[in-house]
């Protein structure tokens with residue numbers, strides 16, 4: 001068998017075998033992927049990702065497969081078109097092997113809000129993989145694919161990357177087209193990338209980044225050659241550390257690992273400086289006002305008329321809308337729609353939504369001030385390691401706090417990356433996060449690469465589930 005086909009077959013075999021335990025794929029496209037591998041074999045084009053197996057989160061439109069958003073309401077939905085990012089991957093020769101599990105409409109931090117069962121963390125299957133792009137993170141961490149697309153609204157790529165011991169990149173708002181990414185909160189959403197290494201993430205970013213006429217929020221900013229930057233000496237790079245954020249709520253083992261990573265960066269020649277992000281303490285509150293407000297509007301389109309699921313036995317139009325939404329959406333999605341409707345309603349709009357927008361501006365200004373003095377800001381990615389399945393399901397607030405370090409980058413529109421930086425005493429991965437100024441993905445990827453090549457997780461790192 002030819003090389004591309006045998007690699008893709010191996011990826012599919014692993015995906016199928018592991019899915020019984022890990023539930024990371026909602027759909028594995030064996031026939032489609034094998035046919036595509038065969039076509040690629042025949043073509044003489046040397047495209048950059050030729051034969052590269054990739055998994056795609058199930059809220060990114062694919063016309064050759066389903067796009068359920070982890071929701072019953074889109075359970076049988078098949079889009080008419082591919083997302084721009086998907087088209088770009090295909091054009092570059094990638095083979096999409098399947099669509100991955102996720103929290104319903106990307107709302108969640110653990111994958112437990114999926115309508116199709118929770119994906120499991122391959123390091124310990126009693127734990128969550130993080131969310132909402134948990135399935136994509138698991139597909140990469142378990143070795144089924146080298147890279148995957150996810151989506152980020154408040155940390156949904158970086159947090160699961162941290163929980164699963166891989167690299168997760170959220171690019172600048174406007175770097176990757178959102179055409180064909182099902183909207184959650186349009187001023188925050190951005191497609192993100194998981195890689196086994198930062199080089200894998202860089203290769204995929206190179207392919208999918210850039211202006212797209214179908215998404216007016218993409219910017220006409222030149223896409224640099226990311227590979228040129230990776231491997232450059234990081235001596236003299238300035239890394240800012242906001243110590244005030246290393247306090248309450250941060251797990252001790254995570255704190256120690258991240259403190260060690262700061263020393264490790266110093267040993268690589270980076271200069272460490274103290275910075276202050278005074279408005280960061282409001283980030284979760286601001287995020288849950290803005291994200292829910294936008295979600296309540298975006299999700300109004302799912303009414304049983306145009307897409308997917310329609311409730312049976314409804315006799316009037318209004319009854320059909322209500323039954324469809326009642327039966328089609330899960331509890332967390334309903335909670336967000338209600339919160340969002342509330343903060344936008346007359347009488348509360350100024351007190352919540354308008355105020356949150358003002359604080360969002362201050363938060364962004366904090367980062368811009370910091371970037372006058374440093375190239376990147378370093379924090380933990382998440383306040384803890386992967387938690388147990390079920391541990392936070394009854395406490396939405398505790399779940400929301402999982403994103404305390406990540407949501408600010410979405411609110412400010414800046415890029416962020418999570419890189420594995422250590423293991424807990426139980427052998428679970430810990431991630432460090434670097435965020436940088438707008439369009440500084442190359443700097444972040446270079447800093448991440450320097451770290452992972454000098455301080456890999458090492459021989460202690462073992463999955464309980466082998467790929």
Ligand code: GLN
Nearest residue numbers: 106107108153154155156
């Ligand atoms: N966990 C956050 C939320 O539940 C972020 C989700 C995301 O980035 N899509 O909204």
